[in-house]
Amino acid sequence: MSAIRTKKLGLTGKILLGMMSGIIIGLILRNLFPESEFIKDYITEGFLNVIGTIFISSLKMLVVPLVFVSLVCGTCSLSDPSKLGRLGGKTIAFYLFTTAIALSMAILIAIAIHPGQATMVTESMHFDAKQAPSLAEVIINIVPTNPMQAMSEGNMLQIIIFAVIFGFAVSHIGERGKRVAALFNDLNEVIMRVVTLIMQLAPYGVFALMAKLALTLGMETFSSVVQYFFVVLSVLLLHAFIVYPTLLKLFSGLNPITFIRKIRDVQLFAFSTASSNATLPVTIETAEHRMGVDNKIASFTLPLGATINMDGTAIMQGVATVFIAQVFGIELTISDYVMVVVTATLASIGTAGVPGVGLIMLAMVLNQVGLPVEGIALIIGVDRLLDMVRTAVNVTGDTVATVVIAKSENEFNEAVFNDTQAGKVAPGFNAQLHVGNK
Template sequence: MSAKKRKLGLTGKILIAMVTGFLFGYLLREIAPDSQFVKDYISDGVLHVVGTIFVNCLKMLVVPLVFVSLVCGTCSLSDPSKLGKLGGKTLAFYLFTTAIALAFAISAAVIFQPGAGGQLTANLSYDAKEAPGLADVLISMVPTNPIKAMTDGNMLQIIIFAVIFGFAVSHVGDKGRRVAALFEDLNEVIMKVVTLVMSLAPYGVFALIAKLSLTLGVDKLKDVFMYFVLVLAVLMFHGMVVYPVLLKFFSGLNPLMFVRKMRDVQLFAFSTASSNATLPVTMETAEHRMGVNNRVASFTLPLGATINMDGTAIMQGVATVFIAQVYNVHLGFGDYVSVVITATLASIGTAGVPGVGLIMLAMVLKQVGLPVEGIAMIIGVDRLLDMVRTAVNVTGDMVATVIVGKSEKDFNEDVYNDSEAGKTKGLEEQLSEKSA
């Protein structure tokens, strides 16, 4: 009986790490609230080091994984029209879901009025960074130095170069086939490294959540409690209702299987609050758990991690109405339409810019004549919401990948319907299999 007993999976281990990390941080904060030792040696010491190393391990894989995987995918697309069709479908779906997210967010904020009766209790200030213009965005998409683009982690430039490089490889005959075979082998090696890093996830997640619980006080929630709850509710609705409905409508696949297989990715995204850091896990899941061919996943997922920001769009929609209500500024129907259009297009225009969510929000507020200083009210709780909206963002990336993969017939439905397909084994299990 004990031999048949199933080992605790990665999802269970991460959940345990999150709960114990939260409790550890909370208890430590209650027992020693002003301890310099706790701050210097536990919060900024052990927890910071372990958590940062884990996130760095994930980020370390992003650039080589995206470049190698995208070259592999493009090599197999000798017809340029197919690549254009793939890109068109992906971009259209991302813009469509972003518009839906904004519409739901604005509607919810208008109905529930999170900022009604609110009063500014302090002088607020926020220094809004300027978003790049359309011409600058188009020019900056093409790298002048591909190596520098990889060093800086500029995803759009890496995608452009990888597509051009992969297309060239597929059109130089036997030499190209040898290069393609090399990249296929490299892709397998990188995926194995992803598996090893995922085995360390519980320790990294524990450190990240413990530090967050230790340093983030709940007092910041008091003034913006209704805003926080409303954003959280719309995020959950979009992630758990809208995406499964779209998946069922466009692909006919079982959304419950999708939700089940997305748990690891969502937990990674929640813990790291970074779509790019989660990208190695997302791509591994798409290919081995969801059954999407590398030709599709290698293109849709890096692009989605860069420009698909449904979670951020929800925050912007609710935040815009919240700030308008606090400042007692009336927004008409035309203003709301302007918010939807501006934020949807800005999700592409500001791709790759640090602090993109708040830059986009500043653009939206300026568009409808609201004070940008209002952003200062919501910054205090933005870290918590950022974790949830990152999980929503990566879910949207995966939904698009599965739908586009199935429509392009680059999809294995048997793998998708197999609940055990591609399950990540623990490091101990892999080593014991090797020794056997």
């Protein structure tokens, strides 16, 4: 009886229960008390906001130490420079490849369905776009001038570069380096234990986030851009459940159905937080203990993916570019579409894994092909929901790449991957279960 109860109250079930109950209660309060200042001040912006914000903050709290420590551990174990270079080359190439596929598919489907209507009112639209960094600035800013400042600001690219250099140095100073590596391995164990503790609170945080979303999201915004919304949503789902499983089967020979079942917790976390970085602790835990990926691979590819692999954002940018061009009656040439693919693919390298940043990158893409940035005002109302879905797509892509690369490097435990109970010894995640060498 207790086993059945444990299965029913697993982490996925708890998160789904929290998500659905949060949406239902939020909608009930919204409809019963539409103008209530008490609900707005004490429930929406008070209780729910406090619980949701604390949950997100607790996840973000771990991101910088987790990325730095796990990358140092991973790089220490890759003492061979040729292996480190090969692993980095494979990872970046795979991420850019899937991003280009996502963009091309999004543009082709948007052109075929034609979601934009040139008769829509565009005179009153306004959107103040933040200045997106140029490609040259992105490349220059990869190397940190102050690693401590990079950590305090959460600059993931700079942290990754410093951690890789630091780990590489540790692996090349002999016995002293082994002592330092052992310290970082112990720190990694501590951080993973903290991850486990925080994830037990996830259903409550997800409940608060979903309830607040249901109370505050302007449903009237769907009417003008409903076709755009469903085009983006359809391409996102197509990429997550058709393209990724196909690539997984093609490059690794593994069962895509098993992968999809094991990635559900990560997708739910990503959907709830709308942040690849905030979901990173869950993604690493799942890749190692549920998928069978060795720590030295997961600790390298997943932090890198949370920073540069933004397929979901690329899909939004592709559809939005076509949509805005159609709304304003502007014809884009083949060379314009090629420029969109190249620009958005390269821009994904500089896209931070935080909510809403895709709109900043979209402004850069629109400027590149001469489209009015004001068109973003049309889609900003529904972007919050789409942001949640595309974050789930992003973390799915990160995990697919990690599994494929681990398999190619013979750093993968297929028995763990095929074991449906792996990593589920207790409800949630088990920090004591380890796969491969630490």
